[in-house]
Amino acid sequence: MTITIRRNKDFTDLLNINLQLRYESRRRIDDKVHVSDIIPTTCIRKQYFSRKHPEMDPISSDSMHNFIRGEASEFVITNLVNIGLAQPDIESDGIVAHPDLMVNDEVIVELKDTLSGKRLDITDEKFRSYLRQLLYYLVITDIEKGILSIRYNCKEFRWIRSDSEGDYYFKPHDGKEPGIESWSVSLPKGDISREILKNEMVRRKNLFLNALHQNDVSMLPKLSERYRGNKCTLCKYYNLCMDNSNEEADEAKEMANEIDLFDIGGVLDFKPL
Numbered sequence: 678m679t680i681t682i683r684r685n686k687d688f689t690d691l692l693n694i695n696l697q698l699r700y701e702s703r704r705r706i707d708d709k710v711h712v713s714d715i716i717p718t719t720c721i722r723k724q725y726f727s728r729k730h731p732e733m734d735p736i737s738s739d740s741m742h743n744f745i746r747g748e749a750s751e752f753v754i755t756n757l758v759n760i761g762l763a764q765p766d767i768e769s770d771g772i773v774a775h776p777d778l779m780v781n782d783e784v785i786v787e788l789k790d791t792l793s794g795k796r797l798d799i800t801d802e803k804f805r806s807y808l809r810q811l812l813y814y815l816v817i818t819d820i821e822k823g824i825l826s827i828r829y830n831c832k833e834f835r836w837i838r839s840d841s842e843g844d845y846y847f848k849p850h851d852g853k854e855p856g857i858e859s860w861s862v863s864l865p866k867g868d869i870s871r872e873i874l875k876n877e878m879v880r881r882k883n884l885f886l887n888a889l890h891q892n893d894v895s896m897l898p899k900l901s902e903r904y905r906g907n908k909c910t911l912c913k914y915y916n917l918c919m920d921n922s923n924e925e926a927d928e929a930k931e932m933a934n935e936i937d938l939f940d941i942g943g944v945l946d947f948k949p950l
């Protein structure tokens with residue numbers, strides 16, 4: 678008797694095809710506006726292009742596996758903790774929201790899953806993006822309390838340097854283990870920030886819809902410099918977006934240059950864990 682072990686490419690292909698179909702089916706092609714379309718840290722132009730020219734941005738293996746990781750984590754956690762309504766379907770002012778959990782109509786929970794080696798805080802754009810999304814949900818649902826819960830998949834590691842061969846990191850012995858960090862967020866009902874965030878959302882939603890209906894991307898701002906990193910250079914729509922015929926119109930330029938609410942003194946009161 679011999680135990681035989683062979684690589685099973687057919688099964689891997691079957692899984693990949695089915696998962697890809699599932700991911701593909703979640704692509705938005707209609708003109709319903711979701712919170713994730715209009716968050717300032719997401720490129721609103723990219724959301725426009727992916728509706729108009731989905732064929733130019735085929736699904737990469739990386740994005741598909743990020744999708745699976747996020748879906749799996751969210752599914753397991755929402756089922757295991759069993760503390761509220763998972764992914765309620767909410768719409769307000771023409772904006773669709775699916776917060777991860779809503780507990781007794783009193784608390785919104787947003788679950789995030791990340792491969793980040795650094796434990797995130799308010800100084801990180803990723804953390805600010807998560808926070809913005811949660812705040813949008815609090816505004817849409819008229820709820821005051823939120824929880825942002827971030828699951829780190831790997832032990833803490835730090836970047837040392839990059840060269841032509843790649844990036845170099847190290848894992849300190851005293852680095853934090855994989856795990857979850859949660860943050861309480863409070864947005865009181867009478868707070869002026871609530872009104873400012875609502876105006877921001879509705880304005881971005883209207884601009885996005887107008888651009889879609891008029892087939893005119895120039896109405897939309899490019900991704901703000903501070904959020905770009907290498908997002909623009911890796912973007913499949915780079916040439917189309919940077920083409921002179923698609924330069925930003927005045928309102929788009931104005932929006933791109935606006936001061937972020939989070940950068941106004943006194944708006945955020947953040948205390949590290």
Ligand code: SF4
Nearest residue numbers: 720899900909912918
């Ligand atoms: S190139 Fe940059 S600004 Fe243009 S669509 Fe892509 S991410 Fe957005």
